[in-house]
Amino acid sequence: MLDKIIAKITSEYTTLSNEIIEEWKSDILMLELEKGTQLVREGSYTNKLFYIYKGSAKAYHLKNGKAIADWFSFEHEFICAITGYFLGHPSEHYIELTEDSILLEFNRKHINILSNKYHDFERFTRNAITKIMLQLQKRVVYLQFSTAKERYDFLLQEYPKIELHISLGDIASYIGITQETLSRIRAQK
Amino acid sequence: MLDKIIAKITSEYTTLSNEIIEEWKSDILMLELEKGTQLVREGSYTNKLFYIYKGSAKAYHLKNGKAIADWFSFEHEFICAITGYFLGHPSEHYIELTEDSILLEFNRKHINILSNKYHDFERFTRNAITKIMLQLQKRVVYLQFSTAKERYDFLLQEYPKIELHISLGDIASYIGITQETLSRIRAQK
DNA sequence: CATATCCTTTGATATAGATCAAATTCGACT
DNA sequence: AGTCGAATTTGATCTATATCAAAGGATATG
Numbered sequence: 271m272l273d274k275i276i277a278k279i280t281s282e283y284t285t286l287s288n289e290i291i292e293e294w295k296s297d298i299l300m301l302e303l304e305k306g307t308q309l310v311r312e313g314s315y316t317n318k319l320f321y322i323y324k325g326s327a328k329a330y331h332l333k334n335g336k337a338i339a340d341w342f343s344f345e346h347e348f349i350c351a352i353t354g355y356f357l358g359h360p361s362e363h364y365i366e367l368t369e370d371s372i373l374l375e376f377n378r379k380h381i382n383i384l385s386n387k388y389h390d391f392e393r394f395t396r397n398a399i400t401k402i403m404l405q406l407q408k409r410v411v412y413l414q415f416s417t418a419k420e421r422y423d424f425l426l427q428e429y430p431k432i433e434l435h436i437s438l439g440d441i442a443s444y445i446g447i448t449q450e451t452l453s454r455i456r457a458q459k
Numbered sequence: 460m461l462d463k464i465i466a467k468i469t470s471e472y473t474t475l476s477n478e479i480i481e482e483w484k485s486d487i488l489m490l491e492l493e494k495g496t497q498l499v500r501e502g503s504y505t506n507k508l509f510y511i512y513k514g515s516a517k518a519y520h521l522k523n524g525k526a527i528a529d530w531f532s533f534e535h536e537f538i539c540a541i542t543g544y545f546l547g548h549p550s551e552h553y554i555e556l557t558e559d560s561i562l563l564e565f566n567r568k569h570i571n572i573l574s575n576k577y578h579d580f581e582r583f584t585r586n587a588i589t590k591i592m593l594q595l596q597k598r599v600v601y602l603q604f605s606t607a608k609e610r611y612d613f614l615l616q617e618y619p620k621i622e623l624h625i626s627l628g629d630i631a632s633y634i635g636i637t638q639e640t641l642s643r644i645r646a647q648k
Numbered sequence: 649c650a651t652a653t654c655c656t657t658t659g660a661t662a663t664a665g666a667t668c669a670a671a672t673t674c675g676a677c678t
Numbered sequence: 679a680g681t682c683g684a685a686t687t688t689g690a691t692c693t694a695t696a697t698c699a700a701a702g703g704a705t706a707t708g
């Protein structure tokens with residue numbers, strides 16, 4: 271199964287030789303965990319990167335005691351505590367499973383070793399980061415100047431089935447509006 | 460002078476051998492252009508990446524006829540039409556110099572060739588993209604749920620001298636508020 | 649140096665969406 | 679199926695910020 275998942279990952283980004291894949295596999299953990307499991311706690315040092323094979327996860331932070339969703343990750347997507355992973359700072363985010371999930375856990379150190387050792391692996395990481403960067407760019411555009419409804423419509427375009435996986439409150443905070451407002455928008459459809 | 464600039468760029472991201480630098484230089488244009496010059500027009504295909512050596516630039520798009528700033532770039536920073544450059548789509552952005560500037564112009568094709576040929580260059584591009592990704596991540600956080608004043612304060616923290624280079628209207632649109640609101644916030648200081 | 653244009657400030661008003669509060673529905677567990 | 683707690687909806691109000699409008703200031707141009 272791990273081989274199948276890795277094949278899927280590499281097919282999306284770049285090809286990797288068997289040698290690289292074997293070395294990579296040696297440090298991958300495959301986890302099967304329940305909805306609600308916290309993968310990362312705010313304030314903790316974390317060097318882990320996750321790949322959701324089945325299920326979904328969210329990253330969020332607290333502002334005035336309220337959870338604000340920062341990042342959702344569904345099947346075949348990565349998720350990590352961005353500032354923790356890339357900058358080595360204590361994590362500003364919690365990461366929590368929003369459904370029962372099967373996921374892979376990678377480790378920054380090993381990823382960096384592989385990136386330094388193999389050009390192809392470096393390309394793979396570049397491609398993965400580029401994808402994340404482009405997603406963020408899109409979010410900035412619609413957070414900057416758009417109404418609550420425009421934001422919601424945009425999100426549905428990106429993730430048509432998000433409502434099956436993520437609660438209304440989390441969706442609302444992700445697009446920067448309150449849950450009451452989102453509820454009213456839904457009611458009008 | 461070009462050598463000096465390249466030394467500066469590489470010092471920020473990764474070391475590159477002389478061989479690589481020479482090959483890279485063969486396709487770099489150095490430009491000295493006036494404030495107001497348009498580097499990229501919306502709708503155009505563009506495969507150019509710019510590095511501001513002196514001066515500053517902005518990327519923006521039009522919404523309901525109004526310009527909305529998407530990205531500022533100051534000395535020693537990169538700028539490009541993100542979707543145009545990374546996805547090969549027609550550009551969604553204009554890029555325009557906000558001051559008289561000296562800049563370098565790179566070309567996606569050549570950058571990709573170098574990235575494929577040299578592992579070190581690939582690492583260099585990965586680092587550059589990672590930096591852009593982290594900047595976007597920060598912007599998302601403060602655009603998501605913060606008051607006009609918080610956004611402005613955050614921007615000043617990131618770019619303390621931005622007011623010397625960028626007009627009030629552009630700054631306002633960048634942080635997702637109107638210029639009148641920004642003017643009033645300033646008046647209260 | 650006069651005029652035109654752009655940029656910023658100030659004022660008055662309107663409104664989208666927040667906040668507070670309560671009712672209703674949903675889902676999980678016994 | 680029945681109960682409890684969580685999630686969602688609905689309602690009433692409030693407020694930050696948008697919008698509209700006009701007046702100053704600053705900067706560039708002939």
